[in-house]
Amino acid sequence: MSFSSLGLSAPILQALTGRGYVAPTPIQSAAIPVILRGGDVWASAQTGSGKTAAFVLPIIERLVADGPRGRGRFVRALILVPTRELAAQITGEIQDYSQHLSQDAALKTLVAVGGVSINPQMMALGGGADIIVATPGRLLDLIDHNAVSLSHVATLVLDEADRLFALGFADELARVIALLPVRRQSLLFSATFPPAVWKLAENLLLNPTRIEMPSAPADAPDIQQRAFEVDVPMRTQLLRNLIELNGWTRVLVFVATKYATEHVAEKLTRAGIPAAALHGEQSQGARTQALADFKASKVRVLVATDVASRGIDIASLPVVVNYDLPRSPDDYTHRIGRTGRAGESGVAVSFISAETDAHFRLIEKRNMLSIEREQLPGLEPLETIVPAPPQTGGIKGKRKSKKDKLREAAGLPPTAPAPRATTDGTQKTVRPGQEEPKEYFSWSPRMPPGRRR
Numbered sequence: 001m002s003f004s005s006l007g008l009s010a011p012i013l014q015a016l017t018g019r020g021y022v023a024p025t026p027i028q029s030a031a032i033p034v035i036l037r038g039g040d041v042w043a044s045a046q047t048g049s050g051k052t053a054a055f056v057l058p059i060i061e062r063l064v065a066d067g068p069r070g071r072g073r074f075v076r077a078l079i080l081v082p083t084r085e086l087a088a089q090i091t092g093e094i095q096d097y098s099q100h101l102s103q104d105a106a107l108k109t110l111v112a113v114g115g116v117s118i119n120p121q122m123m124a125l126g127g128g129a130d131i132i133v134a135t136p137g138r139l140l141d142l143i144d145h146n147a148v149s150l151s152h153v154a155t156l157v158l159d160e161a162d163r164l165f166a167l168g169f170a171d172e173l174a175r176v177i178a179l180l181p182v183r184r185q186s187l188l189f190s191a192t193f194p195p196a197v198w199k200l201a202e203n204l205l206l207n208p209t210r211i212e213m214p215s216a217p218a219d220a221p222d223i224q225q226r227a228f229e230v231d232v233p234m235r236t237q238l239l240r241n242l243i244e245l246n247g248w249t250r251v252l253v254f255v256a257t258k259y260a261t262e263h264v265a266e267k268l269t270r271a272g273i274p275a276a277a278l279h280g281e282q283s284q285g286a287r288t289q290a291l292a293d294f295k296a297s298k299v300r301v302l303v304a305t306d307v308a309s310r311g312i313d314i315a316s317l318p319v320v321v322n323y324d325l326p327r328s329p330d331d332y333t334h335r336i337g338r339t340g341r342a343g344e345s346g347v348a349v350s351f352i353s354a355e356t357d358a359h360f361r362l363i364e365k366r367n368m369l370s371i372e373r374e375q376l377p378g379l380e381p382l383e384t385i386v387p388a389p390p391q392t393g394g395i396k397g398k399r400k401s402k403k404d405k406l407r408e409a410a411g412l413p414p415t416a417p418a419p420r421a422t423t424d425g426t427q428k429t430v431r432p433g434q435e436e437p438k439e440y441f442s443w444s445p446r447m448p449p450g451r452r453r
């Protein structure tokens with residue numbers, strides 16, 4: 001299949017040729033015609049499969065075909081993303097793909113993200129915009145300042161949609177959606193769609209075309225997955241040794257906390273391996289700088305929290321290291337998807353300690369993986385795994401404590417983890433050692449089920 005057979009026009013084809021793209025990727029072949037027709041799309045596709053162009057190209061086409069925008073604070077296409085870096089990346093792609101449009105057809109694309117002054121964004125919004133790429137919080141700030149109105153949005157994209165559905169973004173996303181017109185095109189893209197968000201996706205979309213790219217091994221990115229057993233205090237040493245032994249030139253290291261990003265980056269730099277930290281509480285300037293230095297090979301290692309795990313495209317990134325394991329099996333998929341992109345091969349290495357061994361098994365099980373454990377000579381772990389106590393009634397996986405027995409005798413409830421209220425009014429219990437399920441919010445369908453536009 002060729003790009004021209006998908007119905008894309010000459011200026012866009014010229015930009016694609018300029019980027020050296022010969023043919024559409026499977027997600028592009030499947031999604032572009034549907035989006036051009038104005039249909040809703042619900043697409044799951046591997047990271048690195050070309051999903052940005054799959055929605056950006058037809059959006060540009062449709063905006064150009066619809067003619068120039070009217071006056072006012074209106075926006076015609078809204079792309080919501082969970083991170084500022086992803087917003088900047090998508091904006092760059094839109095500008096690149098639309099560079100050959102004629103003067104009359106030129107599109108105004110703006111990025112609206114937090115961490116930088118709001119004033120330039122408000123000024124830029126004068127006269128509205130064709131496309132806004134935004135993180136939800138800053139978009140709402142701009143709306144509250146009357147700088148923008150969503151009442152004319154014709155197309156909504158949620159990229160990394162499952163992340164946007166998760167609590168944390170929940171209230172903000174619900175507010176944005178309430179401000180959108182009911183009649184619109186909605187497009188959901190993500191590498192992972194856990195069952196917990198299916199209902200939310202259904203409520204947001206109208207007769208969507210469901211596009212699921214096969215994740216058969218032949219289609220999966222070429223990522224070699226390795227797991228090293230190591231004691232917690234020896235992880236930086238192991239990282240240094242692996243970098244030197246394998247001659248890794250560019251490594252993205254994931255850690256659990258912002259403190260760890262700086263601590264590990266500092267230790268590596270002191271050991272002669274230039275490294276930068278990236279986390280959500282740095283100034284936007286520092287975040288952009290760290291990513292730019294890494295992309296330009298000014299630093300060899302980028303130590304990041306999960307702020308870097310979604311959507312970020314770093315060309316030729318051969319190695320991803322899970323210094324701390326990700327919280328969920330889906331996050332594992334997103335993290336390792338930073339390597340092995342666009343047909344390249346990559347290595348994903350996870351560090352496993354006695355304490356995190358069970359959690360890694362869960363990640364393997366959920367992702368249907370079985371990764372051989374390795375140890376680096378000289379850094380073999382000394383900590384041992386403490387087997388879980390046998391289950392003897394009471395709460396599954398937890399023996400009744402003396403305190404609980406006394407409370408029981410006194411007719412009091414046990415001190416077991418209290419059920420927590422969820423957004424749907426049900427209750428759930430999270431037990432120690434058990435992965436805490438992500439919570440998702442809900443909203444009402446925008447039209448009665450089954451009603452067509």
Ligand code: AMP
Pocket residue numbers: 020021022023024025028046047048049050051052053311313341342
């Ligand atoms: P994405 O999944 O959108 O992050 O894209 C992953 C990478 O694939 C990016 O570096 C894109 O520039 C590249 N890419 C997207 N579409 C194509 C294509 N049709 N042919 C070759 N590379 C592509």
